[in-house]
Amino acid sequence: MLALGGAALLAACGSDRQPSHHSRQSAAGAATQPSNAGVAGTAGAGGNGATGGMPANGGASPALGGAPNMAGTTGGGSDAGATSSAPLLPARIRRLASAEYDASVQSLLGTQKSPASGPDFPPDLRQDGFTVNDAARVDAVIVERLDDAALALATEAQQSGTLARLAPCAPSEDVTGCAERFITTFGAKIYRRPLVDAEVQALLLLYTAGAEDATYLDGVAHVTRGLLESAGFLYLTELGDSQPGTSAAVELTPSELASALSYYLTSAPPDDELLAKAQAGALADPDAREAEARRLFATAPAAKDTVVRLVREWLGIDGVDASAKDSLVYPDFAAQKPQIVAESRDFVRAVAFESTGTVSELLGANWTVNSGPLGMYRTQASGPIGESSLIDRVGIMNQAAFLATYANAHESHPVFRGVAVARRVACIPLDSPASFNLQVVPPAPDPEKTTRERFAEHVVDPICAGCHDIIDPFGFSFEHYDGMGGYRAEENGQDVDSAVTVDMDADYDGAYADSNALARVFAESDTVRECFARQMYRAAAATGDEAATPGEAEFVQFWRALPAAAQGNIVETLIAYVKSPNFGRRQAL
């Protein structure tokens, strides 16, 4: 790698914000390439240019990472940096994420179990923080967990009477005929499309194996187990009628459209009504997709769970579920953690479905849910919706989940917080110090200084300052909150200084006393609203390629044409994607 001069660094992070990594291939992209290992003389799958060294992670924070291609940090944003995006997502298959697997088996079998979210399953492979990821695979461990889960679910369904209900067979009927009826009806639900004859025949063989020396329902249970381990169930297809190896724009099939819609909004397979609409060819019409989306939000509880998941993954605050603090420094954290986690879910749900439903309120609310860690906040009487309290903090960024996630076990971490705000909330691209060959030396402990004083030292270096002039004002504004999110007026005997000046040539520029003041302005920022729309697109796109997510620019353009009220609304932003012109189009590769 070439050593970069200070000027180049400033260009990478400064106001002339070039999306500097167009040649980079995403991890997900690389993952979908055929393996090069073992092939003589094959160049690396990634397009890592010598000077475009892509930041992966700038620090220990889960949010630190590569550069989003959000050139438009000025008010309203521009898409100068997104022009490199191909207009369409690739035709592809993707494995169900854990939440999708669980919601699917619950919907299909009525089980209460959540096997994929349980302790035995490997966790999701994240892309840009999101769990829906087209790079997810089935490896030798996952295939066994899927086998265990399928067997347990099929056994449960047999014992609970579910299978007898799904696969009725009168004494007068031929059991093989009954099995075939079950395969074609229930199989179509599992595959989210009608089965082809080869699939029916293969499943009938499973029935025969399961029923041999056993009962009809044993055979049905074995079919169920097979369906739950099938490629038809585990992989969502976005292939249309494309021919392998051809390169063309393709339209998703009606069934694929229905699945794309239902999995994005509910994490679960299409219900009967949606499937019927799909089979009638209705979903090619954006208005019909919108109507179905609204119906699902009105009727499907899973849609609300999905919104909560998307927002938590966007902000990375689901990271608090698996976090711990040094008990000598933060002895209360373990006791508060259940409330911190509960708030991170319940507040999102309350804003989205019981209040205004806006990004503005998410970031700017002066209340929180009563299930939250109220003991950590100063609270007043009840807030604007039921089961809520007015608090001394503004919005989700000043809640404990965000503050504790972006911190070390023993201290607050202005850089983690600043990077999270910049990248996740404001969509500002940041480069990793390592991509400049910088050896970052984290500030040493110093009992005489505040955290801000220790961290402020790095901006003395002009190379570091290129990025930290962006990161630090965001990060230092949170310094009144310690590593678990508790308020502090003093640190190491000194007054805490949370005053910052944000100067990004953006609509949230200004001088702020603290992160709460900043959050109030973020809540009204067009830039932030647009960033939210970008992030919800990336969650759906599932490609993990922040620098050039295909189709992002086109979606943002579509989103900008929405009425202002819809732009700022969480659910309306998701519906906008479902309604957007490229929702059902893919590029065959």
Added chain:
Amino acid sequence: MRVARSRRAFLRTLGVGAAVLPFVRLVEDSYAQSDGDALPQRFIGVYHPHGVAAELFARQAGETETSFALDYEGSPLQPFDDAATYGASFKDKLVVIEGVDLLSDTNGHNSAGTILTGSRIVGGTGGLPENSSLDQFLAVESGLGNATLVPSIALAVGNKALSARETLSFGAGGVPISKIIDPVLAFDFLFKSAVVGSNPAAQAEAERQQKLGLSLIDFVNGDVNRLRARVGPFQVQKLDQHLDALRALEKKYRALGTPSSCAAPARPSAFPALERYNGGEPYFDAIAELQIDLLALAMGCDITRFATLVLGDLSYADNPLGLPEDNHAGVAHTYSAGPLGSSGRPAVGDPATWKLLATFNKYCYGKVARLMQRLNEAGILDSTLIYASSDMGNPAAHSTRNVPTVLAGGANGKIRMGRRIQYRTDCPLGTSCDTTSSDYQTVANNKLLVSIAQAFGVDIEEYGNQPDPTDSRGTLPDL
């Protein structure tokens, strides 16, 4: 990844599988010390967190490559020369290397993914390497794992996250392989098919499980292949990995109830907690030892030959090492390096912090020594190669330069053991490392990966994806 092979090796991969001819020596020109035709048979990659106290890890003054002690005051390497604890001294089954760099192009915390891939970590948040790890390359892509019931296994303590952080094993394209953190699941993964009760009812049940399992594999295999025919070339890799996984599961169903010449251990009992940050920490030491014991038993029974093990730290109050509760902040970040740990930058450092970190390093090397002890007891240490490293050198700086590197085991004589190799370190801390300087002389761990692959008879010339191909190419000099 660039993996340049000789034509001979390429033909071998295409035609005569390595699994069929595991002992054929194909690398005439690699290692002078090979004392027979046998290749190493087993590979174990070990990750240990929090870097190293270079001052105490380094060869001591006056020592040479082959004349050195491991039992000096504060030595983290002492477990390798501790017959009283580990049954034997492993001093002559060890190569300790200083000055190796992980060219991950990212922060040290994200660099574990480079240890066995030699790849830069790319792709933003959740960045990943771009090619498979050496264990998967040898076991799966080169077919060396096909000879056994379990082609490979990825074990860990406390952290099962799929990311470049604290993951060693990556499949084709650089996608993380799932790690098993629960010894009960590790036991099932390795031994379940060998454990069937001897009574007729249990035998009959096993027979039915086998019949149903095989019918199921047949069906899923067909279903994956039906989908495979519909997807473009960029999607095929996903389904091929799925098919590999199905084949591995099929082997287990076929083996179900088959009498084994090897006595399976008892199924371990469940631990109250397993995951870090969720109450698992107090059990990490016991979990690590159980994972090690199960792995050595499985290798002794030739159930698997390729494994990785990701160790955890002991971040909990009153841990047996007497370390601060938060190892990350209290041990790794308080480390105040001297010039050695600062890659040459003038520094005084604080020796007390070196001792603290070396205490943790010694703990980790104690686990490697335990692994060697168990392999030794199984009679397979001499045919095994262990590669242990960390994601950082100086952990307080998150430096990926001068990472601790230990090769252990006999490697069937393919690597001369009983040595300490020193390379010069580059990139003094706190400076912008000028990699264009004529004085710049990195020793990328890619070269070690090439050396190991060649030791296993896989004749490649480069490994990984470094932008400067000379970093990915060639073997480690002096090894």
